[in-house]
Amino acid sequence: MNKSASELNPNDVIKVGDNWFRCRYFYYHDNNVSIDLQRERDQLSPYYDSTCIKISINKDVGIKFEVKQ
Structure with missing residues (x-):
């Protein structure tokens, strides 16, 4: 399934590239x-921030991301 940033x-x-991120x-x-x-293997936690990448996208750009089901 593909989704836009919004x-x-x-x-x-x-x-993103050849890797999967949460x-x-x-x-x-x-x-x-x-x-x-954050890396796919890291679960979301309100107590631990494991952010490893931050991306910014203009909403007018038609980028679609492949999303795991």
Whole structure:
């Protein structure tokens, strides 16, 4: 399944390059969305932030992410 950045939810696992990452936090500002990603194997936790990548995407760009079911 493919989703745009605005359709993603926390805990979705998306493919970036050749690797899979779990969506952690979303930040919306102006016409951009920033997403904190962590390794797929790390479970979400309010007590431990394992963010390893942060990406920012303009909402007008039609990027779709492959999402694991």
